[in-house]
Amino acid sequence: MKIPSVLFVVGAMLPISAHSQVVISGFLADPAGTDSPYEFVQFTATQPINFAETAFSVVLANNGTASPSGWRAGGNLTYGFDLTSGEIAIGETFYVGGSGRRINGSGSADASGLRWLRTIDTGSSAGDGLGTSQTNGVLGNGSANADGIAVFAGSIATLTTSSRPVDAIFFGSGIGTAKPATGGFLMPDNDRYQSSAVMGEAGNMFLFDNPAASSFVSLVGTFDANAQSWTSPRTASSVFLTSSSPLSSLTAGVTVIPEPSPLALLLAFATIGAAVRAAFTPAPRRRKPADGSARGNPEQSTH
Numbered sequence: 001m002k003i004p005s006v007l008f009v010v011g012a013m014l015p016i017s018a019h020s021q022v023v024i025s026g027f028l029a030d031p032a033g034t035d036s037p038y039e040f041v042q043f044t045a046t047q048p049i050n051f052a053e054t055a056f057s058v059v060l061a062n063n064g065t066a067s068p069s070g071w072r073a074g075g076n077l078t079y080g081f082d083l084t085s086g087e088i089a090i091g092e093t094f095y096v097g098g099s100g101r102r103i104n105g106s107g108s109a110d111a112s113g114l115r116w117l118r119t120i121d122t123g124s125s126a127g128d129g130l131g132t133s134q135t136n137g138v139l140g141n142g143s144a145n146a147d148g149i150a151v152f153a154g155s156i157a158t159l160t161t162s163s164r165p166v167d168a169i170f171f172g173s174g175i176g177t178a179k180p181a182t183g184g185f186l187m188p189d190n191d192r193y194q195s196s197a198v199m200g201e202a203g204n205m206f207l208f209d210n211p212a213a214s215s216f217v218s219l220v221g222t223f224d225a226n227a228q229s230w231t232s233p234r235t236a237s238s239v240f241l242t243s244s245s246p247l248s249s250l251t252a253g254v255t256v257i258p259e260p261s262p263l264a265l266l267l268a269f270a271t272i273g274a275a276v277r278a279a280f281t282p283a284p285r286r287r288k289p290a291d292g293s294a295r296g297n298p299e300q301s302t303h
Protein backbone atom coordinates (compact mmCIF):
# COMPACT_ATOMS: atom_id res chain seq x y z
CA MET A 1 0.00 0.00 0.00
CA LYS A 2 1.35 3.40 -0.91
CA ILE A 3 -0.31 5.58 1.69
CA PRO A 4 2.05 5.16 4.69
CA SER A 5 5.11 6.19 2.66
CA VAL A 6 3.14 9.11 1.27
CA LEU A 7 2.22 10.21 4.79
CA PHE A 8 5.88 9.98 5.77
CA VAL A 9 6.79 12.33 2.95
CA VAL A 10 4.06 14.72 4.06
CA GLY A 11 5.41 14.64 7.62
CA ALA A 12 8.89 15.47 6.37
CA MET A 13 7.47 18.49 4.56
CA LEU A 14 6.11 20.08 7.73
CA PRO A 15 8.22 23.12 8.61
CA ILE A 16 10.46 21.74 11.37
CA SER A 17 13.09 24.42 11.56
CA ALA A 18 16.53 23.55 12.83
CA HIS A 19 17.58 26.36 15.03
CA SER A 20 16.13 25.95 18.53
CA GLN A 21 15.57 22.25 18.94
CA VAL A 22 16.36 22.56 22.64
CA VAL A 23 15.75 25.52 24.97
CA ILE A 24 16.94 26.28 28.50
CA SER A 25 14.01 26.19 30.92
CA GLY A 26 15.61 26.33 34.37
CA PHE A 27 18.78 25.92 36.44
CA LEU A 28 20.21 25.47 39.91
CA ALA A 29 23.45 27.47 40.05
CA ASP A 30 23.96 27.59 43.81
CA PRO A 31 22.83 24.41 45.58
CA ALA A 32 23.16 24.32 49.39
CA GLY A 33 26.75 23.82 50.51
CA THR A 34 29.52 22.92 48.08
CA ASP A 35 28.28 23.32 44.52
CA SER A 36 29.98 20.31 42.86
CA PRO A 37 28.65 17.94 41.79
CA TYR A 38 25.13 19.27 42.40
CA GLU A 39 24.55 22.09 39.90
CA PHE A 40 22.13 21.28 37.11
CA VAL A 41 20.25 22.75 34.17
CA GLN A 42 16.75 21.87 32.97
CA PHE A 43 16.10 21.85 29.22
CA THR A 44 12.91 21.49 27.17
CA ALA A 45 12.85 19.94 23.70
CA THR A 46 10.92 21.83 21.03
CA GLN A 47 10.91 18.81 18.71
CA PRO A 48 11.47 15.07 19.14
CA ILE A 49 15.20 14.31 19.33
CA ASN A 50 17.14 11.06 19.22
CA PHE A 51 20.46 12.20 20.65
CA ALA A 52 22.25 9.06 19.44
CA GLU A 53 21.51 10.21 15.89
CA THR A 54 21.74 13.97 16.46
CA ALA A 55 24.23 15.02 19.11
CA PHE A 56 23.95 18.21 21.11
CA SER A 57 26.19 19.71 23.76
CA VAL A 58 25.89 21.99 26.76
CA VAL A 59 28.45 24.55 27.95
CA LEU A 60 28.34 26.20 31.39
CA ALA A 61 30.21 29.45 32.07
CA ASN A 62 32.01 30.22 35.31
CA ASN A 63 33.45 33.73 35.07
CA GLY A 64 36.26 34.57 35.91
CA THR A 65 37.37 36.92 33.28
CA ALA A 66 35.89 35.60 30.08
CA SER A 67 38.30 34.78 27.30
CA PRO A 68 37.93 36.04 23.72
CA SER A 69 37.09 32.39 22.90
CA GLY A 70 33.84 32.65 24.86
CA TRP A 71 32.12 29.29 25.20
CA ARG A 72 35.19 27.47 23.88
CA ALA A 73 37.60 28.76 26.53
CA GLY A 74 37.68 25.63 28.71
CA GLY A 75 39.98 25.58 31.75
CA ASN A 76 38.15 27.04 34.74
CA LEU A 77 35.97 29.29 32.55
CA THR A 78 33.71 26.94 30.60
CA TYR A 79 32.75 23.28 31.10
CA GLY A 80 31.20 20.92 28.54
CA PHE A 81 28.66 18.10 28.52
CA ASP A 82 28.04 15.99 25.40
CA LEU A 83 24.48 14.76 24.82
CA THR A 84 24.90 11.67 22.66
CA SER A 85 22.25 9.21 23.81
CA GLY A 86 18.60 9.11 24.80
CA GLU A 87 15.37 10.12 23.09
CA ILE A 88 13.22 13.08 24.11
CA ALA A 89 9.70 13.97 22.96
CA ILE A 90 8.52 17.44 22.01
CA GLY A 91 7.79 19.47 25.14
CA GLU A 92 9.62 17.01 27.40
CA THR A 93 12.11 18.29 29.96
CA PHE A 94 15.46 16.76 30.77
CA TYR A 95 18.43 17.53 32.98
CA VAL A 96 22.19 17.90 32.59
CA GLY A 97 24.63 18.56 35.40
CA GLY A 98 26.59 17.19 38.34
CA SER A 99 26.57 13.48 39.08
CA GLY A 100 25.18 14.04 42.59
CA ARG A 101 21.64 14.24 41.18
CA ARG A 102 20.22 15.75 44.38
CA ILE A 103 17.44 18.31 44.66
CA ASN A 104 19.57 20.84 46.58
CA GLY A 105 23.12 19.74 47.25
CA SER A 106 24.79 17.12 49.41
CA GLY A 107 22.47 15.21 51.72
CA SER A 108 19.29 16.49 50.09
CA ALA A 109 16.53 14.46 48.43
CA ASP A 110 17.42 12.03 45.65
CA ALA A 111 16.65 13.52 42.23
CA SER A 112 17.81 10.55 40.18
CA GLY A 113 14.20 9.95 39.15
CA LEU A 114 14.38 12.94 36.82
CA ARG A 115 15.37 12.46 33.20
CA TRP A 116 19.15 13.01 33.25
CA LEU A 117 20.82 12.93 29.83
CA ARG A 118 24.37 13.58 31.01
CA THR A 119 25.98 13.95 34.41
CA ILE A 120 29.64 14.36 35.37
CA ASP A 121 31.33 14.50 38.75
CA THR A 122 32.23 18.14 38.18
CA GLY A 123 34.26 18.26 41.42
CA SER A 124 36.74 15.62 40.30
CA SER A 125 36.40 15.09 36.53
CA ALA A 126 37.07 17.26 33.51
CA GLY A 127 34.18 18.20 31.28
CA ASP A 128 33.50 16.59 27.91
CA GLY A 129 36.07 18.28 25.67
CA LEU A 130 36.06 21.51 27.71
CA GLY A 131 36.78 22.50 31.26
CA THR A 132 38.61 21.33 34.35
CA SER A 133 37.03 20.01 37.54
CA GLN A 134 36.05 22.61 40.13
CA THR A 135 35.12 21.72 43.70
CA ASN A 136 33.18 24.97 44.01
CA GLY A 137 31.17 24.34 40.88
CA VAL A 138 31.41 24.83 37.13
CA LEU A 139 28.34 27.07 36.77
CA GLY A 140 28.92 30.48 38.34
CA ASN A 141 26.36 31.98 40.70
CA GLY A 142 25.88 35.23 38.84
CA SER A 143 26.38 38.49 40.77
CA ALA A 144 28.51 41.30 39.30
CA ASN A 145 30.13 39.12 36.61
CA ALA A 146 27.34 37.36 34.78
CA ASP A 147 27.34 33.62 34.18
CA GLY A 148 25.71 31.79 31.34
CA ILE A 149 24.42 28.55 29.90
CA ALA A 150 24.45 27.50 26.24
CA VAL A 151 23.25 24.50 24.25
CA PHE A 152 24.75 23.70 20.84
CA ALA A 153 23.84 21.44 17.96
CA GLY A 154 26.68 18.92 17.67
CA SER A 155 29.11 17.52 20.22
CA ILE A 156 31.73 19.69 21.94
CA ALA A 157 34.39 18.29 19.60
CA THR A 158 32.57 19.73 16.58
CA LEU A 159 32.38 23.30 17.94
CA THR A 160 34.42 25.95 16.16
CA THR A 161 35.16 29.62 16.81
CA SER A 162 32.05 30.50 14.80
CA SER A 163 29.64 27.99 16.39
CA ARG A 164 26.56 29.73 17.76
CA PRO A 165 24.42 28.11 20.40
CA VAL A 166 20.86 27.09 19.50
CA ASP A 167 19.94 28.67 22.83
CA ALA A 168 21.81 30.62 25.52
CA ILE A 169 21.04 32.77 28.53
CA PHE A 170 22.99 34.85 31.07
CA PHE A 171 22.12 35.74 34.64
CA GLY A 172 23.54 37.99 37.35
CA SER A 173 23.45 41.58 38.57
CA GLY A 174 26.01 42.88 36.08
CA ILE A 175 27.79 41.78 32.93
CA GLY A 176 31.22 42.62 34.34
CA THR A 177 33.98 40.34 33.10
CA ALA A 178 31.59 38.21 31.04
CA LYS A 179 32.41 40.64 28.20
CA PRO A 180 36.13 40.50 27.41
CA ALA A 181 37.91 43.35 25.60
CA THR A 182 37.70 41.41 22.34
CA GLY A 183 35.54 38.47 21.31
CA GLY A 184 33.42 36.77 23.91
CA PHE A 185 30.30 34.65 24.09
CA LEU A 186 28.51 34.21 20.76
CA MET A 187 24.74 34.33 21.21
CA PRO A 188 21.74 32.95 19.33
CA ASP A 189 18.66 34.78 18.12
CA ASN A 190 16.14 34.01 20.83
CA ASP A 191 13.67 35.78 23.11
CA ARG A 192 16.33 37.87 24.86
CA TYR A 193 19.43 37.96 22.64
CA GLN A 194 20.55 38.39 19.07
CA SER A 195 23.23 36.70 17.01
CA SER A 196 24.67 39.92 15.58
CA ALA A 197 26.60 40.73 18.74
CA VAL A 198 28.46 38.93 21.51
CA MET A 199 27.16 38.89 25.07
CA GLY A 200 27.53 42.30 26.71
CA GLU A 201 27.43 44.35 23.49
CA ALA A 202 24.50 46.58 22.59
CA GLY A 203 21.38 44.46 22.13
CA ASN A 204 22.82 41.67 24.26
CA MET A 205 22.73 43.23 27.71
CA PHE A 206 19.80 41.25 29.12
CA LEU A 207 20.40 39.35 32.35
CA PHE A 208 17.99 37.07 34.14
CA ASP A 209 17.75 37.85 37.86
CA ASN A 210 20.67 37.04 40.06
CA PRO A 211 19.83 33.55 41.39
CA ALA A 212 19.28 33.23 45.13
CA ALA A 213 21.14 30.54 47.05
CA SER A 214 19.35 27.17 47.23
CA SER A 215 16.90 28.32 44.58
CA PHE A 216 15.91 26.73 41.31
CA VAL A 217 15.38 29.39 38.68
CA SER A 218 12.45 28.40 36.49
CA LEU A 219 12.37 30.21 33.15
CA VAL A 220 8.74 30.72 32.25
CA GLY A 221 7.76 31.37 28.64
CA THR A 222 6.00 29.98 25.56
CA PHE A 223 7.79 28.74 22.44
CA ASP A 224 6.08 28.20 19.09
CA ALA A 225 7.90 25.20 17.62
CA ASN A 226 6.60 25.78 14.10
CA ALA A 227 7.36 29.47 13.89
CA GLN A 228 10.58 28.87 15.85
CA SER A 229 9.87 31.91 17.97
CA TRP A 230 8.93 32.84 21.50
CA THR A 231 5.33 33.99 21.72
CA SER A 232 5.96 34.80 25.38
CA PRO A 233 9.58 35.61 26.29
CA ARG A 234 11.11 33.85 29.26
CA THR A 235 11.04 35.43 32.70
CA ALA A 236 12.75 34.05 35.79
CA SER A 237 10.76 32.62 38.68
CA SER A 238 12.69 31.61 41.78
CA VAL A 239 11.78 28.39 43.61
CA PHE A 240 13.39 28.10 47.05
CA LEU A 241 14.52 24.55 47.79
CA THR A 242 15.12 22.71 51.04
CA SER A 243 16.86 19.39 51.55
CA SER A 244 13.52 17.61 51.31
CA SER A 245 11.82 19.48 48.46
CA PRO A 246 9.93 17.10 46.15
CA LEU A 247 10.97 16.70 42.53
CA SER A 248 7.72 18.42 41.58
CA SER A 249 9.31 21.67 42.82
CA LEU A 250 11.20 21.75 39.53
CA THR A 251 8.31 22.88 37.41
CA ALA A 252 8.63 22.95 33.64
CA GLY A 253 8.40 26.66 32.89
CA VAL A 254 8.53 26.56 29.11
CA THR A 255 5.38 25.66 27.23
CA VAL A 256 5.96 24.40 23.70
CA ILE A 257 3.08 25.08 21.34
CA PRO A 258 2.92 21.94 19.22
CA GLU A 259 0.07 22.68 16.81
CA PRO A 260 1.13 22.84 13.16
CA SER A 261 0.62 26.23 11.52
CA PRO A 262 -2.47 26.71 9.28
CA LEU A 263 -0.21 26.82 6.22
CA ALA A 264 1.43 23.52 7.17
CA LEU A 265 -1.99 21.93 7.69
CA LEU A 266 -3.22 23.17 4.30
CA LEU A 267 -0.10 21.82 2.59
CA ALA A 268 -0.43 18.50 4.38
CA PHE A 269 -4.10 18.07 3.53
CA ALA A 270 -3.56 19.04 -0.10
CA THR A 271 -0.72 16.55 -0.46
CA ILE A 272 -2.60 13.77 1.34
CA GLY A 273 -5.66 14.41 -0.81
CA ALA A 274 -3.65 14.08 -4.02
CA ALA A 275 -1.94 10.94 -2.75
CA VAL A 276 -5.20 9.31 -1.69
CA ARG A 277 -6.80 10.07 -5.06
CA ALA A 278 -3.79 8.55 -6.81
CA ALA A 279 -3.82 5.46 -4.59
CA PHE A 280 -7.53 4.79 -5.09
CA THR A 281 -7.90 5.61 -8.76
CA PRO A 282 -9.59 2.40 -10.08
CA ALA A 283 -7.73 0.15 -12.45
CA PRO A 284 -9.12 -0.04 -16.02
CA ARG A 285 -12.30 -2.16 -16.09
CA ARG A 286 -12.12 -5.72 -17.20
CA ARG A 287 -14.39 -6.88 -19.91
CA LYS A 288 -17.36 -8.96 -18.82
CA PRO A 289 -17.12 -12.68 -19.63
CA ALA A 290 -18.94 -13.73 -22.73
CA ASP A 291 -21.79 -15.29 -20.65
CA GLY A 292 -22.35 -11.98 -18.84
CA SER A 293 -22.20 -13.64 -15.35
CA ALA A 294 -21.71 -11.57 -12.21
CA ARG A 295 -18.59 -13.58 -11.35
CA GLY A 296 -16.82 -11.54 -13.97
CA ASN A 297 -16.97 -8.45 -11.64
CA PRO A 298 -13.36 -7.51 -10.86
CA GLU A 299 -14.21 -6.85 -7.20
CA GLN A 300 -15.13 -10.50 -6.73
CA SER A 301 -12.17 -11.86 -8.60
CA THR A 302 -9.89 -14.23 -6.72
CA HIS A 303 -6.86 -12.91 -8.58
Ligand SMILES: [Ca+2]
Residues within 6 Å of the ligand: 030, 031, 032, 033, 034, 035
Ligand atom coordinates in the same frame (compact mmCIF):
# COMPACT_ATOMS: atom_id res chain seq x y z
CA1 LIG B 1 26.43 26.66 47.27
Ligand SMILES: [Ca+2]
Residues within 6 Å of the ligand: 029, 030, 031, 035, 039, 136, 137, 138, 139, 140, 141
Ligand atom coordinates in the same frame (compact mmCIF):
# COMPACT_ATOMS: atom_id res chain seq x y z
CA1 LIG C 1 27.65 27.49 41.21
